Amino acid sequence: MDVGQMQRQWVDYMKSLFMEGLLDGQFLQLKQLQDETNPDFVVEVVSLFFEDSERLLNDLTIALDQTDIDFKKVDSHVHQLKGSSSSIGAQRVKNACIAFRNFCEEQNIDACLRCLQQVKQEYCLVKTKLETLLGLEQQIAAAGGSIPMMELSF
Amino acid sequence: MSSASSSAAARKFNGDGAGDQFPVGLRVLVVDDDPTCLMILERMLRTCLYEVTKCKRAEVALSLLRENKNGYDIVLSDVHMPDMDGFKLLEHIGLEMDLPVIMMSADDGKNVVMKGVTHGACDYLIKPVRIEALKNIWQHVVRKRKNEWKDVEQSCSAEEGDRQQKPSDEADYSSSANEGNWRNAKKKRDEDEEGEDKDDSSTIKKPRVVWSVELHQQFVAAVNQLGIDKAVPKKILELMNVPGLTRENVASHLQKYRLYLRRLSGVSQHQSNLNNSFISPQEATFGTMSAFNGIDLQTLAVAGQLPAQSLATLQAAGLGRSTAKADVSMPLVDERNIFSFENPRLRYGEGQQQHLSSTKPMNFLHGIPTNMEPKQLASLQQSTQSLSGLSMRINASSAQSNPLLVQTAQSQARGQMLSENTIANSHLARLPSSVGQPSVPNGISNNVLARNGVAAINRGAAYSPISQTSSMPSFPMNQTTELSVSSFPLGSTPGLPSITSKGMFQEEVTSEIKGSSGFVQNYDIYNELSQHKSHDWVQNVGLMYDTSQLANPLQGNIGVSPSVIVHQGFSSTQQTGQIRDSTPIGKAMYSLGKGMEQGNHQNISQHLQPLVDNSARVKAENFPDANSHSNFFPEQYGQEDLMSALLKQQEGIGAAENEFDFDIPV
Numbered sequence: 001m002d003v004g005q006m007q008r009q010w011v012d013y014m015k016s017l018f019m020e021g022l023l024d025g026q027f028l029q030l031k032q033l034q035d036e037t038n039p040d041f042v043v044e045v046v047s048l049f050f051e052d053s054e055r056l057l058n059d060l061t062i063a064l065d066q067t068d069i070d071f072k073k074v075d076s077h078v079h080q081l082k083g084s085s086s087s088i089g090a091q092r093v094k095n096a097c098i099a100f101r102n103f104c105e106e107q108n109i110d111a112c113l114r115c116l117q118q119v120k121q122e123y124c125l126v127k128t129k130l131e132t133l134l135g136l137e138q139q140i141a142a143a144g145g146s147i148p149m150m151e152l153s154f
Numbered sequence: 155m156s157s158a159s160s161s162a163a164a165r166k167f168n169g170d171g172a173g174d175q176f177p178v179g180l181r182v183l184v185v186d187d188d189p190t191c192l193m194i195l196e197r198m199l200r201t202c203l204y205e206v207t208k209c210k211r212a213e214v215a216l217s218l219l220r221e222n223k224n225g226y227d228i229v230l231s232d233v234h235m236p237d238m239d240g241f242k243l244l245e246h247i248g249l250e251m252d253l254p255v256i257m258m259s260a261d262d263g264k265n266v267v268m269k270g271v272t273h274g275a276c277d278y279l280i281k282p283v284r285i286e287a288l289k290n291i292w293q294h295v296v297r298k299r300k301n302e303w304k305d306v307e308q309s310c311s312a313e314e315g316d317r318q319q320k321p322s323d324e325a326d327y328s329s330s331a332n333e334g335n336w337r338n339a340k341k342k343r344d345e346d347e348e349g350e351d352k353d354d355s356s357t358i359k360k361p362r363v364v365w366s367v368e369l370h371q372q373f374v375a376a377v378n379q380l381g382i383d384k385a386v387p388k389k390i391l392e393l394m395n396v397p398g399l400t401r402e403n404v405a406s407h408l409q410k411y412r413l414y415l416r417r418l419s420g421v422s423q424h425q426s427n428l429n430n431s432f433i434s435p436q437e438a439t440f441g442t443m444s445a446f447n448g449i450d451l452q453t454l455a456v457a458g459q460l461p462a463q464s465l466a467t468l469q470a471a472g473l474g475r476s477t478a479k480a481d482v483s484m485p486l487v488d489e490r491n492i493f494s495f496e497n498p499r500l501r502y503g504e505g506q507q508q509h510l511s512s513t514k515p516m517n518f519l520h521g522i523p524t525n526m527e528p529k530q531l532a533s534l535q536q537s538t539q540s541l542s543g544l545s546m547r548i549n550a551s552s553a554q555s556n557p558l559l560v561q562t563a564q565s566q567a568r569g570q571m572l573s574e575n576t577i578a579n580s581h582l583a584r585l586p587s588s589v590g591q592p593s594v595p596n597g598i599s600n601n602v603l604a605r606n607g608v609a610a611i612n613r614g615a616a617y618s619p620i621s622q623t624s625s626m627p628s629f630p631m632n633q634t635t636e637l638s639v640s641s642f643p644l645g646s647t648p649g650l651p652s653i654t655s656k657g658m659f660q661e662e663v664t665s666e667i668k669g670s671s672g673f674v675q676n677y678d679i680y681n682e683l684s685q686h687k688s689h690d691w692v693q694n695v696g697l698m699y700d701t702s703q704l705a706n707p708l709q710g711n712i713g714v715s716p717s718v719i720v721h722q723g724f725s726s727t728q729q730t731g732q733i734r735d736s737t738p739i740g741k742a743m744y745s746l747g748k749g750m751e752q753g754n755h756q757n758i759s760q761h762l763q764p765l766v767d768n769s770a771r772v773k774a775e776n777f778p779d780a781n782s783h784s785n786f787f788p789e790q791y792g793q794e795d796l797m798s799a800l801l802k803q804q805e806g807i808g809a810a811e812n813e814f815d816f817d818i819p820v
Contacts (some may be wrong), residue, residue, distance in 0.1 A: 026282045026284075029198075029282075029284060029285060030194065032285075033194070033197045033198060033201055033285070038197065041197060044193065045190060045193050045194055045197075048189050048190045048193055049190045051189075052188065052189055052190050076234065076236075079234055079260060079261065080187075080188055080234070082260050083188055083191055083232075083234075083259070083260035083281050083282075084188050084190040084191055086260055086281055086282040087188075087190055087191045087194050087281060087282040087283070088190060088194075089282070
């Protein structure tokens with residue numbers, strides 16, 4: 001497909017991500033931080049986010065698997081995940097974390113486990129989508145095109 | 155000196171003239187354990203054309219700051235970090251370096267934000283942070299410089315045009331015509347100053363008046379003489395009889411002191427005991443309570459359970475700091491009584507300890523490889539000046555410890571000093587331990603560390619009586635880092651690596667404290683101690699502040715497990731809270747004194763813990779036991795214990811935490 005097509009596809013994809021609430025304005029902030037001097041900024045940050053999140057999710061799984069759950073610890077992990085996901089703009093992940101924290105406070109084990117599942121799902125979803133998006137960007141760049149500027153107008 | 159540097163600094167970034175480029179090139183240090191956020195922030199800050207240094211860990215940040223005192227203009231820190239609580243870091247920075255600190259967190263709960271305010275943060279950003287928010291952070295730098303600058307100017311000229319009356323961030327002045335503005339930003343001579351600066355917001359660190367250690371000591375002495383309740387600026391001024399000092403200066407300083415004391419007492423009610431001892435009888439050793447300004451001793455006290463005394467002490471020590479980081483809010487004043495002048499008794503309840511300081515100035519730590527001590531002691535002795543200089547450095551934290559150290563009348567101070575010294579020692583390194591005392595009067599050989607720190611502190615500390623203390627003042631400032639790092643082996647472990655390392659101590663401290671209950675930043679201990687014996691604690695506290703690490707050394711005296719001391723060291727790192735945290739521990743350690751030792755240790759370690767890794771939990775929790783023992787004085791703290799504690803800490807601060815959790819059977 002030609003560059004123009006790819007670009008349009010990219011725009012549509014971005015829009016859908018926003019519409020679905022997977023990403024929010026913070027992601028756009030990140031994009032704005034990228035420029036010629038830092039052409040791979042978004043990719044780097046997103047990769048870092050993936051690594052970090054996977055580690056946190058792993059820790060969470062382990063923490064909730066204990067017989068004697070340390071809710072403070074769980075809460076602290078969730079808080080961190082919330083922070084990083086909000087910095088990236090992964091809105092749904094962040095929201096899932098907020099709900100998760102509430103249950104942590106209540107020390108409701110079952111609800112926490114459910115929340116963990118929820119967070120994991122949201123994370124996987126946004127990860128897939130971001131990978132697709134970034135992949136598309138790479139293709140566009142490889143084809144000599146430029147990534148369109150995106151404005152959050154909706 | 156402080157004024158010079160601050161003015162220079164002010165000029166550097168003075169919005170009105172520093173350069174058209176400003177805020178380009180603003181040197182920002184950003185601390186966040188989340189790599190994603192850290193990367194994003196760095197990028198954003200660079201986009202704003204700032205010079206960015208990023209750190210994942212608070213201790214690293216503290217050591218960076220300590221190594222390069224003037225290398226940064228502003229610090230951005232996350233609140234929730236695994237190795238150290240952001241607020242602790244905030245306190246440490248406030249005490250030691252007096253840099254503007256902005257807190258960040260995804261947590262936007264009112265309580266957390268309030269905590270930021272009370273701990274002295276300039277601002278609080280909710281994550282995700284937007285670049286627009288970062289574009290304006292330079293305002294905090296300018297504001298701070300402006301205040302400092304004003305202070306400088308004030309001291310230079312009576313009427314400065316820009317005497318801004320309202321020191322919005324200045325300590326509140328409740329005073330009236332200023333006679334001479336003794337380095338007070340408010341230079342005006344009219345009475346309406348009162349109206350303007352009444353507000354007590356100065357609790358948040360606003361270093362305005364440069365209160366030297368001696369001055370603070372005099373101040374503390376005066377306050378104690380009058381009684382904390384009756385201490386009104388006018389009378390204090392009269393008692394102090396310092397030419398050129400204005401009532402406003404005293405008033406604002408008093409406010410800070412009160413806050414400081416309040417904070418200390420918040421941690422442990424027994425401050426009074428400690429305070430007395432702390433301040434070392436001789437005189438208001440806390441002359442430089444202002445030192446605490448930056449540090450928010452109160453916070454420390456509260457956090458670290460630093461007995462009010464310790465705060466006072468620290469403040470005293472801190473007073474040396476020019477930055478007048480009176481954040482420590484003078485609540486200490488109230489407590490001061492406790493501290494300072496009971497020192498002789500409390501601290502040295504052991505009596506002999508004090509001698510130690512003189513005898514072996516730096517070898518308290520007996521085995522403790524506290525780097526600080528020897529040097530510190532020496533430096534302390536060298537010149538009181540150094541202290542004052544140090545005070546500046548320590549900015550907030552050290553001041554506190556210094557007073558402690560300084561105060562303790564030579565004899566008493568010794569005992570205290572030990573604790574302080576130990577702490578101070580760690581700090582002392584910085585402080586021109588001119589103080590002869592440094593030798594950690596604490597007979598506690600164990601506390602060598604403490605002693606050193608103490609000695610150092612005494613020297614540097616605002617203790618005027620102790621010329622030695624001169625070095626102390628710096629303690630708080632520099633020391634803080636030291637302290638924290640040097641996890642003072644609370645006395646028990648001579649080997650406490652007290653102060654040597656900037657952030658290291660903390661680690662060491664923590665480990666050291668293992669036995670001792672987390673020598674939480676002196677404050678904690680102090681608080682505890684104060685209860686028991688104000689003196690020692692105070693000393694310790696003082697020490698702790700700066701060098702929370704110093705606390706460790708002190709511990710030796712207390713017999714508290716070294717771990718306690720160790721924690722003390724940590725306190726410093728925490729910077730804002732550092733001192734506080736460590737001190738309490740140190741103090742606690744000390745106060746635990748003999749009996750408590752066990753208990754203290756725990757508390758201390760606990761306290762330290764908080765320091766070290768913000769685990770506030772340690773602090774207060776354990777201390778209650780310690781409190782029971784009025785004297786922490788870690789006489790018994792074997793140095794070996796300290797050493798081990800320290801060593802342990804080195805292994806990992808985390809270790810300390812574990813240590814502290816034990817409950818010291820008091």
